[in-house]
Amino acid sequence: MAAPAPAPTDFDGSGAWCLSSDVSLRDESFGALAYHHGNRRLVFLKSADLVALVRRLDQFASADEALDSLDDARTRAGCRRALRALADAGIIRGR
Amino acid sequence: MAVDSPLRDRFELGLAAPICLTWELTYACNLACVHCLSSSGRRDPGELTTGEARALIDEIASMKIFYVNVGGGEPTIRRDFYDLVEYAVERHVGVKFSTNGTRIDASAARRLAAMDYLDIQVSVDGADEATNDSVRGTGSFTAARRAMDELAAASFGAFKISVVVTRENVSQLDDFAALADHYGAQLRLTRLRPSGRGADVWSTLHPTREQGRELYRWLRERPEVLTGDSFFHLSALGSPLEGLNLCGAGRVVCLIDPVGDVYACPFVIHDEFLAGNVRDAGFGVVWRDSELFATLRAPGSGGACTSCGSYDACRGGCMAAKFFTGLELTDPDPECVFGHGEAALARRDGAVPAPRADHSRRVPVTLSAR
Numbered sequence: 001m002a003a004p005a006p007a008p009t010d011f012d013g014s015g016a017w018c019l020s021s022d023v024s025l026r027d028e029s030f031g032a033l034a035y036h037h038g039n040r041r042l043v044f045l046k047s048a049d050l051v052a053l054v055r056r057l058d059q060f061a062s063a064d065e066a067l068d069s070l071d072d073a074r075t076r077a078g079c080r081r082a083l084r085a086l087a088d089a090g091i092i093r094g095r
Numbered sequence: 096m097a098v099d100s101p102l103r104d105r106f107e108l109g110l111a112a113p114i115c116l117t118w119e120l121t122y123a124c125n126l127a128c129v130h131c132l133s134s135s136g137r138r139d140p141g142e143l144t145t146g147e148a149r150a151l152i153d154e155i156a157s158m159k160i161f162y163v164n165v166g167g168g169e170p171t172i173r174r175d176f177y178d179l180v181e182y183a184v185e186r187h188v189g190v191k192f193s194t195n196g197t198r199i200d201a202s203a204a205r206r207l208a209a210m211d212y213l214d215i216q217v218s219v220d221g222a223d224e225a226t227n228d229s230v231r232g233t234g235s236f237t238a239a240r241r242a243m244d245e246l247a248a249a250s251f252g253a254f255k256i257s258v259v260v261t262r263e264n265v266s267q268l269d270d271f272a273a274l275a276d277h278y279g280a281q282l283r284l285t286r287l288r289p290s291g292r293g294a295d296v297w298s299t300l301h302p303t304r305e306q307g308r309e310l311y312r313w314l315r316e317r318p319e320v321l322t323g324d325s326f327f328h329l330s331a332l333g334s335p336l337e338g339l340n341l342c343g344a345g346r347v348v349c350l351i352d353p354v355g356d357v358y359a360c361p362f363v364i365h366d367e368f369l370a371g372n373v374r375d376a377g378f379g380v381v382w383r384d385s386e387l388f389a390t391l392r393a394p395g396s397g398g399a400c401t402s403c404g405s406y407d408a409c410r411g412g413c414m415a416a417k418f419f420t421g422l423e424l425t426d427p428d429p430e431c432v433f434g435h436g437e438a439a440l441a442r443r444d445g446a447v448p449a450p451r452a453d454h455s456r457r458v459p460v461t462l463s464a465r
Contacts, residue, residue, distance in 0.1 A: 024187060026112065026159035030105045033114065035161035037189055037212050042114065042161070044102060 011087040013067065013080065018058035018095045027051065034091050041089045049075050050082050057092060100407075106339060106347050109392035112158040112382060114347045115323070117361040120148075120176065121168040121353050122454035125462065126195050128220070128231045130259060130300065132362055133352070134291040135168040136456035142353040145175045147374065151351070152183045154378050162189030162212070166361070168353065168454075171198045177206065184212040193218060193257060195235060196242025197462065204242075204249035216257040216283060217242050222270035226263055230300075234462035247278050255321065257283045260310060261300045268313050272320070283321040284314070289419040289429075290362040291450050297420070307432060308332060328412035328428045331405035342414050345370065345391035349382065352452075357381045359391055362415035365451045398425020399435070412436070421447040 019025070022038040031045040034054075045051050053066055060066040063083055070076045086092045123138035124131070143151065155163060163183065170176055170192055180190050189212040196217045199207070207213060219239045221227030227236040246254050256275050258264065264271075268284075275282040289297035302310060311329040314320060314336055324338035339347065344359035351357055355373040358364055370388055371381035382388065400411040412428020420429045421443045427435035 024159055024161055026161070028111055029108075030102065033110075033161075035189075037161070037187065040162075040189075040214070046102060 011063075011084040012094075013064040013083075014062050016058075016061060016095050017063045017066075017083070017087070017092050019054055020090060020093045023091050025051070025055070034086070036090050039090050041091070043086065043089050043091050045082070045086075047075075047078070050079050053079055053083075054086065054092065058095065103339060103341055106343070107341060107392065107394070109346045109388065112160050112379075113349050114161075115164065115343060116155065116160050116162075116349060116351070117164040117166060118151075118351045119166050119168060119353050119361075120170040120179070121173050122452070123172045124168045124195075125172065125197055125460065126169065126232050126235055127456055127460040128235075128292070129296045130220075130230060130261075130287055130291075130293040131455075132288060132291045132293060133166075133168065133364055134450055134453040134455050136460070137454045138168075138172075139354055139452070139454060143355050143373075145178065147355070148175070148179050149182055151355075151373055151378060152179065152186060152188060154373075155183075156186040156188050158379055158382075160188065162191055165190055165192035167193075169195055169198070171203070180210065180213065184210055187212070189213070191216065194242070195231070196239040197235070199242035199245055201245050201248065204245035204251060208246070208249040208251040214255060215246065215251065216255040217246075218257045218259075219271075219274075220259050220261065221264050222267035222274060226267065229263070230259075230261065232460060232462060238462065243278050243280070253279055253281055255281045255283045257285065259287050260284050260302060261287050262302050262306065263300065265302050265306045265310060268310070272317070281319070281321055283323065284310075284325065285323055286325040286413070286416075288362045288413070288415055290415050291364065291453075292455065294419050294447065294450070301430060304430070304432065304434060304437075307430060311336070311432075328409045328416075328430055329432060331403075331409040331432045335408060340408070341410050342412075344368070344414055345385075345388040349388075351378065357385070359387065360415060362413070363418060365418070365448055367418070367448070369451070396425060398423070399439070400425075400427055403427075403433070403435070405433070419448060419450075421445060 022036055024035050026033045031047050032051040034043045057066050067076050122135045124135040183190050191214040193216045217239050219227050220230040224236040258271055287301050311332045318337050327340040330336050330340050348360050350361040357370045359368040370385035397406050397411050400406045416429050422439050426439040429436040
């Protein structure tokens with residue numbers, strides 16, 4: 001049956017985050033596709049940096065800490081925006 | 096979901112695996128819709144066995160294809176239908192299946208409602224019995240409504256109501272939306288294509304240009320209505336519709352037919368678009384290595400359309416619609432919003448290609464009352 005969409009979580013960078021267990025990731029030349037089996041959202045992760053970050057979010061105490069591990073400021077800013085969108089889509093969730 | 100242009104360019108070069116894989120489980124059907132894309136009716140004796148179907152699901156799972164669009168024919172006619180659906184969802188391959196609803200009784204609805212990762216599309220092609228049954232056959236509207244009632248009674252959740260937009264039902268768009276609201280369902284509209292038996296009715300049933308403009312305006316106001324990227328040819332009218340707005344054939348889309356043949360998209364069951372068969376060395380090899388798909392993914396020429404200011408919006412339209420109306424693939428879409436397709440149709444010469452496999456029944460179908 002069609003599962004109800006989970007309520008989008010407000011993205012709080014100081015919190016701990018991880019990839020939702022309902023999500024499958026598939027690597028693609030441009031980054032990756034993420035699909036949420038519960039809410040049926042298909043999302044495009046448009047850089048390899050973002051894909052790597054999302055995959056190891058659960059290893060950091062907070063999303064901010066994970067973002068700080070990125071060297072390039074522009075990449076960091078882009079990834080922060082992307083994490084917010086991924087949280088809205090339920091692709092990543094607070095843990 | 097609108098997709099930015101650089102990403103769309105990447106998609107045109109193809110993906111590691113399809114986003115939208117349609118798998119038609121059987122050519123058998125208890126209806127005989129006049130526009131059937133696959134000319135379904137009779138089961139093909141060479142259809143994949145349960146074992147072969149399971150092996151294909153294993154491969155689909157290993158390729159991380161997130162879901163399959165299951166159709167037919169009427170997929171529920173296969174005796175192993177529920178087994179295959181369960182086998183897929185257990186492996187985290189979501190199933191979205193299309194049905195005419197005739198076989199969804201109370202017990203089937205309960206069984207379906209108990210499964211995760213499952214979406215159902217019930218097809219109707221008119222908001223009333225007369226409009227629907229003229230396309231799908233006598234009794235088909237009542238049967239589809241009964242299936243919707245059973246799904247609602249079993250608390251299935253938000254199923255989909257799937258409509259092929261025709262010249263006869265385009266005036267009923269608000270009624271379809273009301274029908275979907277009545278059930279808490281999602282409305283899905285798709286394009287009538289001149290594929291399969293659709294070739295016989297396309298010229299009289301495809302929406303007129305003015306109706307196409309109405310449809311575009313209606314869809315623009317209702318981004319929640321699903322279209323499966325069906326109407327990207329209409330995006331030439333202005334702002335793009337929701338979706339990828341490109342021909343995904345062999346790039347992000349493909350079809351596996353009941354005998355395991357792999358075609359570039361669900362609307363081109365023809366030798367020219369046959370990429371291979373899953374029985375040879377599996378599906379992945381066909382997807383990755385077929386010469387046909389390599390050609391479809393190569394940067395192509397927009398042909399006559401490149402000089403049009405709207406080429407970036409519609410990219411020349413639907414390959415299948417051109418092919419089965421006898422146009423060249425570099426011609427405009429036959430339903431080009433500027434009328435360039437109509438001009439091309441008037442100029443065409445020679446025969447229109449016939450579909451590869453016709454499984455239509457040889458006797459008229461009557462739907463028995465239950």
